[in-house]
């Protein structure tokens with residue numbers, strides 16, 4: 001094993017992402033699923049990072065997903081997966097543990113759950129807040145960002161929580177949602193209604209995936 005001093009001086013300098021934060025994993029309150037070989041407490045930090053969804057691609061959406069959007073969605077997921085792998089590889093070179101998660105992979109289909117929720121990791125890593133649309137909202141990019149996570153035991157300093165959280169008076173996502181699933185409070189988000197709409201899109205729009213994109217398009221942030 002290489003010594004710790006061989007970690008690049010700035011671990012993140014070669015990582016080309018649009019948002020990055022480090023969360024203290026003791027603050028993560030959701031379940032972690034499907035990692036039987038990992039003892040509790042093995043990992044202490046969660047590095048969350050995001051890549052922006054193209055505004056121009058989102059502009060092509062009018063009333064639901066298209067094969068064009070599907071391709072973009074897949075490209076971003078692929079890049080997020082590669083970034084997680086490369087970051088974890090760099091951390092492991094320094095003698096620490098690093099677990100790269102999949103950007104978008106379900107392990108519990110019935111309950112629609114992945115190993116971890118990148119949105120909730122993003123909150124503890126100071127990237128943004130959970131908006132009315134039930135998505136992670138970044139101050140600059142709004143919800144037009146996709147995320148991935150790497151767990152590590154490397155003693156990185158956590159990013160302070162984002163102080164300027166909140167959707168304020170913005171309700172663009174509420175009018176944009178074709179399922180009417182978005183209400184005042186994210187806790188009241190109608191997951192079932194959203195999912196039913198996505199199923200319909202999946203069957204009717206030649207996309208083969210549970211995607212939509214309209215609440216993402218509506219939540220532009222300040223960019």
Ligand code: B12
Nearest residue numbers: 103112113114117118134135136146147191210211212213
């Ligand atoms: C499964 C999943 C879905 C499912 C269900 C949503 C869900 N479970 O959260 C479906 C297919 C509906 C979905 C839809 C969408 N998703 Co999605 N999805 C995921 C995925 C793969 C796992 C999320 C997870 O495990 N959640 C489970 C728990 C722990 O989190 P939770 O949100 O707090 O859920 C709790 C409750 O809300 C409730 N619940 C949650 N989901 C459901 C579903 C049903 C049917 C019911 C009854 C209850 C319920 O029970 C949970 C237990 O506490 C993540 C990737 C990841 N690994 O994070 C992407 C992810 C959350 N999705 C994302 C996106 C963008 C979308 C869509 C816009 C689709 C698209 N790309 O066009 C829509 C938007 C829906 C919305 N406004 O919330 C992004 C969000 C980015 C952001 N800026 O926040 C993520 C992070 C993917 C990524 N790599 O970036 N998604």
